[in-house]
Each structure stands twice: as C-alpha cells, then as structure tokens.
Amino acid sequence: MKSQTSEILLAGVLLSSLQAEPPKLNIISPLAIEKGVTQKILIRGLNLPANTQIHFGENEHKILRCFHSRKSTPPPNRLNKLVTGDTQFTLELTVPPSFEGSSLPLFLVTPEGKTKTASIQILPHLQWEKNNDGSFEKAIPIKPGTPVHGTIHKNQDVDTYKISAQAGQILVAQIQANTIASALDSFLYLYDDQFHILASNDDHGQKRDSKITFQIPKNGDYFLSVLDAHDYGDPVLHPYLLTTELQNPPAPKVSFDFPGGNVNVLNNDPVNKVLRFRPIKHKNRGWDCWWYFKVEGLSKGQTWQFQLEGSGFTTPRQAAFSTDNQIWQQTAPGKKEKNLITYALKVPANTLWLAWGPPFHLDHANQLVDEVAAAKVGAKKFTLCTSKDGHKVPALRWTPEGGKDLPAIWIQARQHAWESGSSWVCRVLHNGWHPVTWMPHG
Ligand SMILES: [Ca+2]
Numbered sequence: 001m002k003s004q005t006s007e008i009l010l011a012g013v014l015l016s017s018l019q020a021e022p023p024k025l026n027i028i029s030p031l032a033i034e035k036g037v038t039q040k041i042l043i044r045g046l047n048l049p050a051n052t053q054i055h056f057g058e059n060e061h062k063i064l065r066c067f068h069s070r071k072s073t074p075p076p077n078r079l080n081k082l083v084t085g086d087t088q089f090t091l092e093l094t095v096p097p098s099f100e101g102s103s104l105p106l107f108l109v110t111p112e113g114k115t116k117t118a119s120i121q122i123l124p125h126l127q128w129e130k131n132n133d134g135s136f137e138k139a140i141p142i143k144p145g146t147p148v149h150g151t152i153h154k155n156q157d158v159d160t161y162k163i164s165a166q167a168g169q170i171l172v173a174q175i176q177a178n179t180i181a182s183a184l185d186s187f188l189y190l191y192d193d194q195f196h197i198l199a200s201n202d203d204h205g206q207k208r209d210s211k212i213t214f215q216i217p218k219n220g221d222y223f224l225s226v227l228d229a230h231d232y233g234d235p236v237l238h239p240y241l242l243t244t245e246l247q248n249p250p251a252p253k254v255s256f257d258f259p260g261g262n263v264n265v266l267n268n269d270p271v272n273k274v275l276r277f278r279p280i281k282h283k284n285r286g287w288d289c290w291w292y293f294k295v296e297g298l299s300k301g302q303t304w305q306f307q308l309e310g311s312g313f314t315t316p317r318q319a320a321f322s323t324d325n326q327i328w329q330q331t332a333p334g335k336k337e338k339n340l341i342t343y344a345l346k347v348p349a350n351t352l353w354l355a356w357g358p359p360f361h362l363d364h365a366n367q368l369v370d371e372v373a374a375a376k377v378g379a380k381k382f383t384l385c386t387s388k389d390g391h392k393v394p395a396l397r398w399t400p401e402g403g404k405d406l407p408a409i410w411i412q413a414r415q416h417a418w419e420s421g422s423s424w425v426c427r428v429l430h431n432g433w434h435p436v437t438w439m440p441h442g
C-alpha cells in the first residue's frame with residue numbers, strides 16, 4: 001500500500017514536470033510576406049500540442065488566414081530540435097494592402113503557456129531567391145532598397161547576389177534570420193568584380209546575423225554571398241532576409257566665418273569627391289577674386305577635385321592649401337577649361353583650408369606693424385586710412401634726420417585686395433624669411 005502510494009506520487013511528479021515544459025516558437029518560414037499576397041507560412045516549435053492556438057495580438061482582425069495542418073517533423077540529421085522545433089504548422093496568410101506597420105507580431109498559446117512573440121516581416125516589395133547555385137556567373141541581380149528573401153536550401157548551399165555601386169558610396173548589407181525566427185547562422189561575404197573578398201562578417205554584435213558596412217572604392221559590380229557558418233541548410237529551417245542600402249557619404253562641411261573667409265559653394269559631391277565653388281560677389285566692392293575657406297569631414301588620402309569657377313585673376317595657377325591655417329603649400333597647377341579651373345589634391349588631412357593665396361589679414365598686419373614698432377628701428381606706427389568696412393589700415397613711417405630734399409620711399413602691399421602675397425613680401429622685408437608661414441619649401 002505504502003509502495004503503491006509512492007508510485008502514484010512519482011507518476012504525479014513526472015506528469016507535472018512534463019506538463020511544465022513551456023511551448024517554444026523556433027522557425028517562421030518564410031520570414032516575410034508582401035502586402036496583399038496570400039502566402040503559405042510554416043511555423044515550427046517545440047511542445048506544441050494539437051490544441052495550439054496561433055495569435056497575432058492586436059492584429060487579429062486585420063489579417064485573413066486559414067489553417068491547413070499540424071504535423072510532427074523532427075529536424076534533419078545534425079540539427080538540434082531545441083533550435084529547429086519538432087512540430088510544424090502550415091497556414092495561409094493574407095495581409096491586406098492597408099496594413100500599417102512593417103511587422104506582424106506572432107505568438108503561440110498552449111495549455112502550458114505562451115511562447116515569446118516573434119514577427120513576420122511585412123514588406124511592400126520583396127525579391128525571392130530560388131535555388132541560386134552560388135556562382136558569380138549566375139549571381140542574382142539585386143537593387144539597393146529592395147529586400148530579398150532567400151533560403152540556404154541544403155547543406156553547403158551558397159547564394160550569390162550582384163549589386164552595382166558607385167565609388168564613394170557606402171554599402172550596408174544586412175542579414176536578418178536568427179534574430180527573427182530562423183535556424184540560419186549566417187555568414188556574409190562581399191567581393192569585387194575580380195572576386196577578391198573586400199569584407200566579411202559572421203556575427204554582427206551579439207547576434208548570429210551578419211552585417212557589412214563598406215565604402216565602395218570604384219564604380220562597378222560587387223557580389224554578396226550568403227551561407228551558413230556551419231554549412232547547414234534546409235528549405236524550411238534556414239530562411240533569411242537580405243537588405244541592402246547604398247548611402248552617400250556625408251558631404252564635408254565648408255565654412256568661411258573667419259577673417260578673410262569667402263566662398264560660394266556651387267556643388268559639394270562626396271560620391272565623386274568634387275567641390276565646386278566661386279568667390280562671393282560683393283556689390284560695388286571690386287572684382288570678386290579672393291576666396292578662402294575651411295573644409296571639414298574629408299577623408300585623409302582621398303583625391304578631391306576642387307573646381308573653381310571664374311576667370312583671370314580669380315583663378316591662380318596653383319591653389320594654396322593648409323592643414324592648420326598657418327603653414328601653406330600649393331597644389332599642382334590646376335587644369336583650366338574655359339571659366340573653370342580644377343585643382344586635384346590628395347587631401348593630407350581630414351580638415352583643410354584652401355585659398356587664393358596664403359591669407360594675410362588685418363590681424364597679421366597689426367601684428368607685423370606692432371613688431372616693427374617695438375623693434376626700435378626708427379619706425380612709428382600710424383593709421384593710414386579707414387577701410388569701407390571701418391577697419392583701420394595700419395602703417396609704419398620712418399623719418400630719419402636729414403635734409404629736406406631727401407627722397408621718400410613708399411612701400412605698399414595689396415594694390416588689389418586679394419594680393420596677399422605682397423603683404424608677405426612686406427613681412428620678409430622686416431625680418432627675413434618667416435619660417436612658420438607660407439611657402440616653407442620655397
Ligand atoms: Ca539558396
């Protein structure tokens with residue numbers, strides 16, 4: 001009697017532990033459907049009895065569906081049912097075109113509880129991969145912005161896609177699989193048109209899904225290959241979504257809010273790396289020749305075409321550039337074409353100043369005049385005149401003792417406002433070659 005009671009108790013404990021196994025949702029295949037299209041969906045999980053209910057949360061009334069079947073389907077060899085599930089539901093689903101949102105939450109309910117919520121991706125357009133053989137020759141053409149639904153159909157299956165891109169664009173290619181409801185542990189490769197690997201990714205962040213972000217080096221075709229990191233594959237268990245985007249890199253920032261700054265940017269194209277500009281015109285202020293500006297957000301080592309619109313004195317043979325706004329060098333001679341001159345420059349830093357010539361502005365002039373006056377070489381500082389902007393123009397006067405008939409020597413810089421080089425000549429007259437300013441290499 002006592003023994004019989006123990007057996008009944010033990011059976012009760014076993015039964016309650018079996019009953020306590022919660023349901024699990026493992027696979028949704030395919031992972032996405034298009035609006036307005038009736039789609040067969042397979043849902044797999046564990047501990048899903050015949051009375052399992054499929055729920056779509058608040059969206060129940062928005063979708064059309066009909067159940068077909070439930071069957072027990074153990075996973076293929078080597079795959080673990082904890083990953084793939086062992087019970088499969090087949091249903092047909094239609095999401096109306098009026099559906100709002102990009103995903104349809106889904107969960108399963110059994111007498112033992114409720115699964116965590118997964119999502120079917122709802123997309124307006126979808127491209128379907130069908131048994132691609134993975135070769136570059138038969139790569140599937142894809143367009144950025146159009147998601148692709150693919151499947152690693154069998155062990156060692158590889159799916160290969162072809163995408164065209166322009167130099168400078170940033171390609172973002174992303175796999176969604178394991179994070180949604182797929183047994184795929186994706187691996188993603190990017191190749192150039194010579195089939196050299198440019199980038200690869202197994203797991204992005206803490207997830208098993210892959211992501212590649214890569215700046216395209218030249219115009220042409222590129223290839224993306226998707227496979228399973230363990231070489232597994234199955235037509236139901238290993239679906240994935242591949243999304244691609246081609247982003248233009250951010251345009252560099254151009255500014256001229258500093259003394260002497262002047263530029264009118266006509267085109268700032270970070271893809272083709274062209275900055276087209278001309279000086280700002282000022283009414284009744286003479287010829288618009290002078291330009292001087294700062295560019296931030298360049299990528300050191302890239303070659304940019306700085307295209308200047310203008311003619312005559314506006315377009316010096318070589319442009320002046322600096323990485324610190326103090327030491328100036330010159331570009332190679334620009335290439336002239338009608339009213340356009342193009343200075344090609346492999347940018348030596350991420351921030352650059354460009355100018356008609358090495359700038360010499362009012363602060364420089366005041367500093368020079370103060371230095372000479374303080375050097376006690378017989379010179380006195382005075383104000384020559386006031387500019388139209390109200391700036392006092394500094395000057396120096398030597399009045400050596402002597403007869404009244406001594407000739408006067410007048411030295412003046414900037415006959416024209418943009419001729420900053422003449423101001424540097426005045427500085428050289430005072431203290432010889434200035435080692436930290438322009439043209440250090442002669
Ligand atoms: Ca495939």
Ligand SMILES: [Ca+2]
Nearest residue numbers: 185186202208
């Ligand atoms: Ca992975």
